[in-house]
Amino acid sequence: MKNQIIKRTEVFVRKELGEDATGHDWFHVDRVRRNALHICTEEKTGDPFIIEMATLLHDIPDEKINESAEAGTAKLNAFFQSVGLAEETENHINQIIETISYKGGRKTKLETVEAKIVQDADRLDAIGAIGIARAFAYGGKKGQLIYDPNINVREEMSLEEYRKGKSTSIHHFYEKLLKLKDLLNTESAKKMAESRQQMMLRFLEQFYLEWDGQDS
Numbered sequence: 376m377k378n379q380i381i382k383r384t385e386v387f388v389r390k391e392l393g394e395d396a397t398g399h400d401w402f403h404v405d406r407v408r409r410n411a412l413h414i415c416t417e418e419k420t421g422d423p424f425i426i427e428m429a430t431l432l433h434d435i436p437d438e439k440i441n442e443s444a445e446a447g448t449a450k451l452n453a454f455f456q457s458v459g460l461a462e463e464t465e466n467h468i469n470q471i472i473e474t475i476s477y478k479g480g481r482k483t484k485l486e487t488v489e490a491k492i493v494q495d496a497d498r499l500d501a502i503g504a505i506g507i508a509r510a511f512a513y514g515g516k517k518g519q520l521i522y523d524p525n526i527n528v529r530e531e532m533s534l535e536e537y538r539k540g541k542s543t544s545i546h547h548f549y550e551k552l553l554k555l556k557d558l559l560n561t562e563s564a565k566k567m568a569e570s571r572q573q574m575m576l577r578f579l580e581q582f583y584l585e586w587d588g589q590d591s
């Protein structure tokens with residue numbers, strides 16, 4: 376039964392996200408699911424079904440891939456309608472999806488261990504080698520520069536500024552990516568983040584050397 380629901384959800388998500396090039400493609404979702412289930416096993420806590428469903432669906436209502444936040448929510452709700460989960464289960468999954476997003480540093484207190492695990496897994500996929508690739512993919516799609524030394528790094532920003540303000544993909548490392556490791560909830564995720572953090576720091580070091588023509 377649960378297996379069948381997972382399969383149906385996979386089919387739905389693949390269809391919805393398949394072509395997205397802002398970093399929310401199916402492979403992102405699949406990596407987040409795998410990392411979340413891995414953390415769940417390591418930490419020996421959390422309901423794997425809730426975790427798997429929430430990771431599969433976590434980007435479906437995202438305002439960036441829908442006409443509006445409302446349209447995204449409607450799409451998710453229509454899918455829930457068609458599956459017919461227990462109300463408690465559906466509410467829990469919904470609550471996870473609603474609370475985990477970063478959105479410019481917004482700090483929402485997470486209520487459940489499942490939410491903490493899903494958030495950690497999503498954040499792990501924003502850092503490291505994959506995170507670097509996603510930042511430049513997103514930046515290219517948005518038409519932003521890879522780097523411009525004349526633009527300041529923004530410290531505090533509203534959601535509006537985070538989405539619309541002028542920035543570069545290199546700036547995004549300071550505005551979000553390098554901060555993520557200290558925002559992780561679980562020990563397992565913190566452990567996985569270490570080598571990913573090192574990878575980003577090494578990348579930036581080399582990037583500036585090459586930018587300044589100092590790498591030889």
Ligand code: ADP
Pocket residue numbers: 397398399439475476477478479500501506509510511513514542543544547551552
């Ligand atoms: P969230 O919804 O959690 O705030 P996003 O959906 O905005 O995260 O991010 C999707 C991917 O695109 C992530 O890997 C993120 O780091 C990257 N990204 C988001 N905003 C930018 C940006 N301004 N420049 C470069 N990459 C970005």
Ligand code: NI
Pocket residue numbers: 403407433434497
């Ligand atoms: Ni995601």
